[in-house]
Every structure is written in structure tokens, then in C-alpha cells.
Amino acid sequence: MAGEDVLGAGVNGDRKLAALLFLGGVYVAYDAMSTLNSSPWTHETFGSDASKAESAQKYVRLAIVRAVALGALASYVGGSPWPLIGVAVADADLYWVYRKAYHLAKGG
Numbered sequence: 001m002a003g004e005d006v007l008g009a010g011v012n013g014d015r016k017l018a019a020l021l022f023l024g025g026v027y028v029a030y031d032a033m034s035t036l037n038s039s040p041w042t043h044e045t046f047g048s049d050a051s052k053a054e055s056a057q058k059y060v061r062l063a064i065v066r067a068v069a070l071g072a073l074a075s076y077v078g079g080s081p082w083p084l085i086g087v088a089v090a091d092a093d094l095y096w097v098y099r100k101a102y103h104l105a106k107g108g
Contacts, residue, residue, distance in 0.1 A: 018082045025074065025086020029067040033094050036063040040101035047105025060098045064091045 037059040047053040071087030 018080065021074075021078060021080050021082035022086040022089075025071045025083040025088075026090040027086075028070050028074070028083070029064075029087045029090035029094060032067040032070070033060070033063040033098075036066070037098070040097050043098055043101035044104045047102055048107075053102060053105060057098075057102060060095065064095060067091055 037056065043053070043056050047056060067087045068084070068091065071084040074083035075081050
């Protein structure tokens with residue numbers, strides 16, 4: 001379905017567009033994490049080294065900050081909160097997954 005069809009479809013179109021914008025925000029968060037960071041498995045496997053663990057967590061924070069900035073910019077440009085909401089949901093999930101891996105590496 002073309003973008004014009006979605007935008008012109010009234011309430012259902014607005015919901016469809018909101019869903020796409022939300023998923024775009026989710027994608028940005030996951031893509032930022034994969035670009036700047038390694039996998040949770042890597043964190044868990046090599047995180048027992050304190051300097052490596054701190055370095056890995058630094059990249060988790062960088063990815064989250066960048067994704068939020070991009071989501072906020074997309075929300076501003078698009079006039080919709082959905083990209084930022086998608087980023088926030090995905091970033092919360094990513095933070096939890098990477099933090100869990102960090103604690104498992106520490107023996108927790």
C-alpha cells in the first residue's frame with residue numbers, strides 16, 4: 001500500500017501509520033545497539049574482566065543515547081510521538097538484556 005493510501009485512510013490509516021512509525025523507532029534502537037555494541041552473549045562471556053565490562057556498558061549507554069536522539073528528531077520532524085515511543089520501548093528492552101548479561105558475567 002502506498003504511503004498516500006495509508007495517510008488518506010482516515011482513522012485506520014492513522015493507526016497503520018502510527019504502527020509503522022513505532023516499528024521504525026524500534027528498528028532505530030536495535031540498529032544503534034548492533035552498530036555500537038556487541039551481543040549480550042559477548043557481554044556475558046567476556047564481562048568478568050572489569051575493564052572490558054565497563055567498556056561494553058559504555059557502548060550500551062552510547063547506543064541508547066543516540067537512539068533516543070534519533071527517535072526524538074524523527075518524532076519532531078514527523079509530528080508524531082510514535083518513533084520516540086518505539087525507541088523508548090526497544091531501549092528499555094535492550095538495557096534490561098545487556099544489564100542482565102553484565103550481571104551474569106559478574107557471577108550474579
